[in-house]
Amino acid sequence: MSAGAGAVLAQLLAQGAERGADMATLRGIAEEAGELGATRALTRLGLADDGAGADVAELRELLKAWRDAKRSAWKALVAWVARMACALLLLGLAVKLGALKLGVGEWVK
Incomplete structure (x- = not known):
């Protein structure tokens, strides 16, 4: 009120x-x-009706599951982006230190 x-x-x-x-x-x-x-x-x-309490409880569970799924999806996306950034960093270091010859100079030309 x-x-x-x-x-x-x-x-x-x-x-x-x-x-x-x-x-x-x-x-x-x-x-x-x-x-x-x-x-x-x-x-x-x-x-x-008499089943309304159960319906509301079920809807609350469904909403909680949706929120948990959303949170998990965001965490997975962040983890994937972090892994890709680390992989690119390692690849860059390998090329810079000469451990890996990709011929990047030839690609640019």
Whole structure:
């Protein structure tokens, strides 16, 4: 509940109490109204049936698996790029030190 909605509810409860309504009755009405609103919202989302809790838990597991797969893919990509950079560095050192003659000068010409 937002701070503004909480303030409005508190003000309405105070007004009801000033006009002679019992505070317990007003709180009961507010609680029932909140329950009814929550039930309507869940019904509109299709989450009002008995299997909704299991469905939400399954969706959370699926989302966690997706996030784990994404994280693993990024790690694999970074590892691949690092290996390629190291391989190119070693190849460059081998050519520079003369341990490997590739004829790069001939390729450039």
